[in-house]
Amino acid sequence: MKVLIADDEQDMLRILKAYFEKEGFEVLLAKDGEEALQIFYDEKIDLAILDWMMPKHSGITVCQEIKKNSSVKVLMLTAKSESEDELAALQSGADEYVKKPFHPGVLITRAKKLIQHDDIIQVQDVKINFAKNKVYKNDIELEITKTELELIKCFLNHKGTILTR
Structure with missing residues (x-):
């Protein structure tokens, strides 16, 4: 930081x-x-x-x-x-x-x-805690891999941009 x-x-x-x-x-x-x-x-x-x-x-x-x-x-x-x-x-x-x-x-x-x-983002009923690498839907923790979480972070950081592999 x-x-x-x-x-x-x-x-x-x-x-x-x-x-x-x-x-x-x-x-x-x-x-x-x-x-x-x-x-x-x-x-x-x-x-x-x-x-x-x-x-x-x-x-x-x-x-x-x-x-x-x-x-x-x-x-x-x-x-x-x-x-x-x-x-x-x-x-x-x-x-x-x-x-x-x-x-x-x-x-x-x-x-x-x-x-x-800043490490917590909430969109409707989904909450993402990047500091703890956890995703919640309706306050229920979802199982998600670190790679999936990194992809979500990448998409959020590049809103409106077309991304390639």
């Missing part, structure tokens, strides 16, 4: 990079909002962790741009503690909001939960 972490505090970037890499994430760092947007456009990321107050573009602005152009999950970090601030972050499109200071384990757990939700 590839995560973008954007914060203007170099110590924060260094610490978060170490924690997320220890958990197996590929980490891309940005020191300001402009760099965060450039990475977003250049790389395929699974999650963006954005500090609210950054130079060049705020985390809110970056979040809005990410959400306007993708379904990438966004976790907003901030020292702001007012309820109105949390509401503003969520209304801008943030999927999660974490106040500084925070425990790194809590941040990583919330990040993992955001990404895991």
Whole structure:
């Protein structure tokens, strides 16, 4: 999983990079909002962790741009503690909001939960959990091979495209 972490505090970037890499994430760092947007456009990321107050573009602005152009999950970090601030972050499109200071384990757990939700797709009465390699119809697990599941994933990732062997 590839995560973008954007914060203007170099110590924060260094610490978060170490924690997320220890958990197996590929980490891309940005020191300001402009760099965060450039990475977003250049790389395929699974999650963006954005500090609210950054130079060049705020985390809110970056979040809005990410959400306007993708379904990438966004976790907003901030020292702001007012309820109105949390509401503003969520209304801008943030999927999660974490106040500084925070425990790194809590941040990583919330990040993992955001990404895991992306691994579940539901169409009518069929639910596919790609993280667990399971398919359910009317909440009853269907027997399906890994190859069949990979084919389903391929079809979903290429909607409207003719595929050949």
